[in-house]
Amino acid sequence: MLRHTWLVALAGTLALVGLIAAVLYFESQPIILRAAVGPPNSEDVRVIQAVAQHLARERAPIRLRPIVKDGPVQSAAAIDAGEADVAVVRRDLSMPQGGQAVAILRRNLVVLIVPPPPPAPKGKQAKKSSGEAKKIEKIEDLAGRRLGVIGRTQANINLLKVILTQYGIPPEKVEVVQFETTDVGTKIREAKVDAIMAVGPIGSRITADAIAAATRDKEAPTFLAIDASEAIAERAPVYESTEIAAGALGGAPQKPPEAVETIGFSHYIVARRNLDEATVGEFTRFLLGARQTLASELPAIGKIEAPDTEKGAAVAVHPGAAAYIDGEQKSFFERYNDWIYYGLMVLSFLGSAMAWLMNYTKVDDRVAKLNALDRLIALMRQARSTATLQELDQLEAETDDILQATIENVEGNKLDSAAMQAFSLALEQTRSAILERRAALRAPPAQA
Numbered sequence: 001m002l003r004h005t006w007l008v009a010l011a012g013t014l015a016l017v018g019l020i021a022a023v024l025y026f027e028s029q030p031i032i033l034r035a036a037v038g039p040p041n042s043e044d045v046r047v048i049q050a051v052a053q054h055l056a057r058e059r060a061p062i063r064l065r066p067i068v069k070d071g072p073v074q075s076a077a078a079i080d081a082g083e084a085d086v087a088v089v090r091r092d093l094s095m096p097q098g099g100q101a102v103a104i105l106r107r108n109l110v111v112l113i114v115p116p117p118p119p120a121p122k123g124k125q126a127k128k129s130s131g132e133a134k135k136i137e138k139i140e141d142l143a144g145r146r147l148g149v150i151g152r153t154q155a156n157i158n159l160l161k162v163i164l165t166q167y168g169i170p171p172e173k174v175e176v177v178q179f180e181t182t183d184v185g186t187k188i189r190e191a192k193v194d195a196i197m198a199v200g201p202i203g204s205r206i207t208a209d210a211i212a213a214a215t216r217d218k219e220a221p222t223f224l225a226i227d228a229s230e231a232i233a234e235r236a237p238v239y240e241s242t243e244i245a246a247g248a249l250g251g252a253p254q255k256p257p258e259a260v261e262t263i264g265f266s267h268y269i270v271a272r273r274n275l276d277e278a279t280v281g282e283f284t285r286f287l288l289g290a291r292q293t294l295a296s297e298l299p300a301i302g303k304i305e306a307p308d309t310e311k312g313a314a315v316a317v318h319p320g321a322a323a324y325i326d327g328e329q330k331s332f333f334e335r336y337n338d339w340i341y342y343g344l345m346v347l348s349f350l351g352s353a354m355a356w357l358m359n360y361t362k363v364d365d366r367v368a369k370l371n372a373l374d375r376l377i378a379l380m381r382q383a384r385s386t387a388t389l390q391e392l393d394q395l396e397a398e399t400d401d402i403l404q405a406t407i408e409n410v411e412g413n414k415l416d417s418a419a420m421q422a423f424s425l426a427l428e429q430t431r432s433a434i435l436e437r438r439a440a441l442r443a444p445p446a447q448a
Contacts, residue, residue, distance in 0.1 A: 030059075030060065031062050031282075032064075032065055033062060033065070033085040033086050033271075033283060034067055034083070035048050035064045035065065035067060035084065035086045036067045036078035036084035036087040036088070037069065038068055038072065038074060038088075039071045043300050044088045045066065045068055046300070047105065047300050047301055048088065050294055050297060050301060051287060051290055051294070051301070054290050054293065055290075060282075060286050062279065062282050062283045067083070072088060072093050072267070073090075076089045076093070076096040076099065076270075077094075079096035079098055079272055080096050080097055080099070082272075085272055085275055086102065086271045086283070088267060088268070090268075091265045091266045091267070091268060092155060092159065092236075093155055095270075098274070099270035099271060099273060100273050100319075101268045101269070101307045101316065101317045101318065102269045102270060102271050102307075102318055102321045103268070103269045103284065103287055103304050103306060103307060103321070104266050104268055104306070105267040105268060105269050105303070106201045106267050106300065106304070107266050108199055108265055108266065109200070109201070109202065109242060109263075109264040110197065110198075110199055110226065110262050110264060111197070111198045111210070111223070111249075111262070112195060112196070112197055112226070112262075113195065113198070113211060113222065113224070114136045114196075114221055114223075114224060115195075115215075115221050116214075116215075116216045116219040116222075117135065136195055136222070136224070137222070137224075138224060139163065139164075139169070140168075142164070142169060145194040145195060146175045146191075146193045146195075147160070147174050147175065147193060147196070148177045148178075148187075148188055148193035148195070148197070149178050150179050150181060150196070150197065150198045150210055151178065151180075151199065151206075152180060159239075159265075160174075160176065163263070166228050166235075167228065177193060179191070181206050184209040185209050185210075188213040188214065196210050201303055202248050202249070203299065211251070211255060220251065220255055220257075223256040223260045224260075226261055226262045227261050229262060237314055240264050240265060242263065242264045243259050243261050244256055244262055268307070268315065271321070273318070275318070276320070277319050277320035277323065280320030280321050281324040282324075283320075284321040287304065288304065291304050306325045307325075309322040372405065372406065372423070373423065373426050375402060376402060376427060376429075377426060377429075377430075379395050379398060379430050379434075380426075380430040381433075382395060383430065384436075386437055388441070389441050389442070392434060392441065395434060396431075396434050399427070399430050403427060406427075
């Protein structure tokens, strides 16, 4: 029984060690997050790929596996379908129902520019064309004009309609021409548009190309202010009221020459709502920490910023990201405090059970020892009244068996000194009784 107890104890210990080793192994493995981003070959894809490569180089516990989609709408759908863990989405398009913000990838602004008028023709033609076209100085002047929109996405057209509607201009009154984002300057010059709409972050190459194409004879274009931006943001909270700071678009002289009010929207990196908070917190930490390192390789990464974590924020922030941003990220012991507590309870229970089992086996040993002593005493009494030598031989053989079992216990250190003394005394008395009775049975009967 004692041998089985030690085997059980050894097996339990090995199982516990194996469990701890397995936990440590799985904890040491990096967590792979599937990241949906699109469209293909876009700057967003390059940003996510650069972050993924950085995490791999740093052997971070969080890794990214980019999944290229057709655009932000498809990336948002991948979150809701469980196909992706994180995604790059556009605020004014379909935000995922099962996603929450981790970071702002970039803030996009609407830039409306009007190229300088072409040089006036000379002579009679000048008089004929002097009143043909009124100069575009404000949004309302876009009615009846030809407007070039950079980018083929329908989202930019929807944004233009929101702006025109705010100013009471029927969208069909403006002729819209959309351009690809490649070779913008050539396309703008060939299309001969009256105004240009570019959407992107400050410092965007596309916006810079549009401004360069709209510059004539070193005369900079005019920047149209969307002075109803606050009203637009009030009516459509997916947009933000903002401004283009003086000189933010560079150039000499600076462009724009003074601050221009406009509207914008943000691209967000979101994570699944049910994704582990600790995992999202670690991802947020590495993402925001990579900005300084990777900004020199890809300037767009430097535009990543932390979202607003206030309760009234327009976009809900993932609790894991909010905990890191607010400095409330839990430590290892805080996260696993309950598990540690229950683990200690289980270990305490197992220890108590093991101690009880050991005591139980010791009780069995004591009972066995007492039974052996009782049997020796019974043999001693039985020997004194035995009628035949054959019965006496059987008692002596049983005594020898008890002696052998006792010797085995002594060799296994299962008997203490007190028990050995008791056995020695009982054995001596039993053998003495057997010898006395044997002598009595062999003695000749007394003569009368």
